[in-house]
Amino acid sequence: MLIDKEKCIGCEECHPYCPVGAIAAVEWEGRAVSEIDQVECVECGCCYKRSGVCPVDAIYMPKLEWPRSIREPFSNPHIKHPSTTGQGRGTEEMKTNDVTGRFPFGMAGVAVEMGRPGVGTSFRDLQTVAMAIARLGVEFEPNNPVAELMADPKTGKLHEQVLNEKVLSAILEFKIKTEKLREVLVAIKDVSAKIDTVFSLDLISRVYPDGTTPALAIAKDAGFTPRPNTKTNVGLGRPLFKEA
Ligand code: SF4
Ligand code: SF4
Structure with a gap:
């Protein structure tokens, strides 16, 4: 502007x-x-x-030229991302797992929501977090708009041209096997001291038939204080997947 x-x-x-x-x-x-x-x-x-x-x-x-042009869709909720044609910072499926089944039993979903109004985030900071967790074998969500900015999803490295771009907020979304979750959460805690912004951490997990949610205990053990939330679709969310 x-x-x-x-x-x-x-x-x-x-x-x-x-x-x-x-x-x-x-x-x-x-x-x-x-x-x-x-x-x-x-x-x-x-x-x-x-x-x-x-x-x-x-x-x-x-007229915003690349790479500056990526600032707008990550900061203005009225603008669609060119790569996903969606609006907003993440994918809605994280909140509708009962329909999509993206996170089956044995897997956990994690979202690192980086930056907030008043602070923002650079993609350099986002890369620092992405690289700290990529080595632990996380699977980054391909439909999240951050995906097209990644030069190598295996290492979490972003394209060099975007590193100095600043946005209001961007989300790193990924899934990980439950047995590796603790290691990932500890790595996120450690890397938080190396970045110049704030973030919220979302943890998505199935509730097991016995009523337990193993991911909650793991988060507590890793030093976090989770605040459980649930979204109930009162029968409107019809599963599009079959339980494995
Ligand atoms: S609103 Fe801002 S840009 Fe417009 S005249 Fe006032 S100071 Fe200048
Ligand atoms: S960050 Fe938003 S409000 Fe601030 S100058 Fe840029 S476009 Fe205007």
């Missing part, structure tokens, strides 16, 4: 709209105007025309 300094009257009305604090007052040709830091701007569109915040219509969006 850019500000046309010729038009800008320096009212600063747009500043609070930016979730990453990228808009600042500057002096330009002897008067106060506003400017957008192009390193920090995640192209979320909150300050843009649709908000109607700028009284003189000085904020505009230039």
Whole structure:
């Protein structure tokens, strides 16, 4: 996003709209105007025309070229990802396992939701986490929009060109055998000290016929305090899979 300094009257009305604090007052040709830091701007569109915040219509969006163009779909929920044609940061199937059966007995699903409004995340940080867990044999979700940015899903390495791109949030989604889950969770805990952002951790698991959820005990043993959630589709979610 850019500000046309010729038009800008320096009212600063747009500043609070930016979730990453990228808009600042500057002096330009002897008067106060506003400017957008192009390193920090995640192209979320909150300050843009649709908000109607700028009284003189000085904020505009230039055509975004690759790799900067990936910032917009990861930061603006109204924009579809070109690779998946879906909106949002992850895949909905993580929340509808009762229909898809993506995570069978013996497997756990994990999502590392990196970045949040106010912080954001770079793909360099996302790569740091991806590489720390890839060596443990995780299977990254191919339908997640991060997948097309991976140069090598076996190592978790991303394409070099995207590493400096910053977005509001991106999710690393993968599955892992339950017996390897503890090791993966400990690796995530360890790597959290090496990144410059925040993340939430989601753990998806089947409830076993005896009512237990082994993944919960594993998460506790790995030093996490899980908050169990469940989504019930009250009979509307018809399984599209057969139990193995
Ligand atoms: S597009 Fe979003 S991140 Fe960029 S300046 Fe506007 S509000 Fe801030
Ligand atoms: S709202 Fe418009 S005129 Fe006011 S500081 Fe922002 S860009 Fe400039």
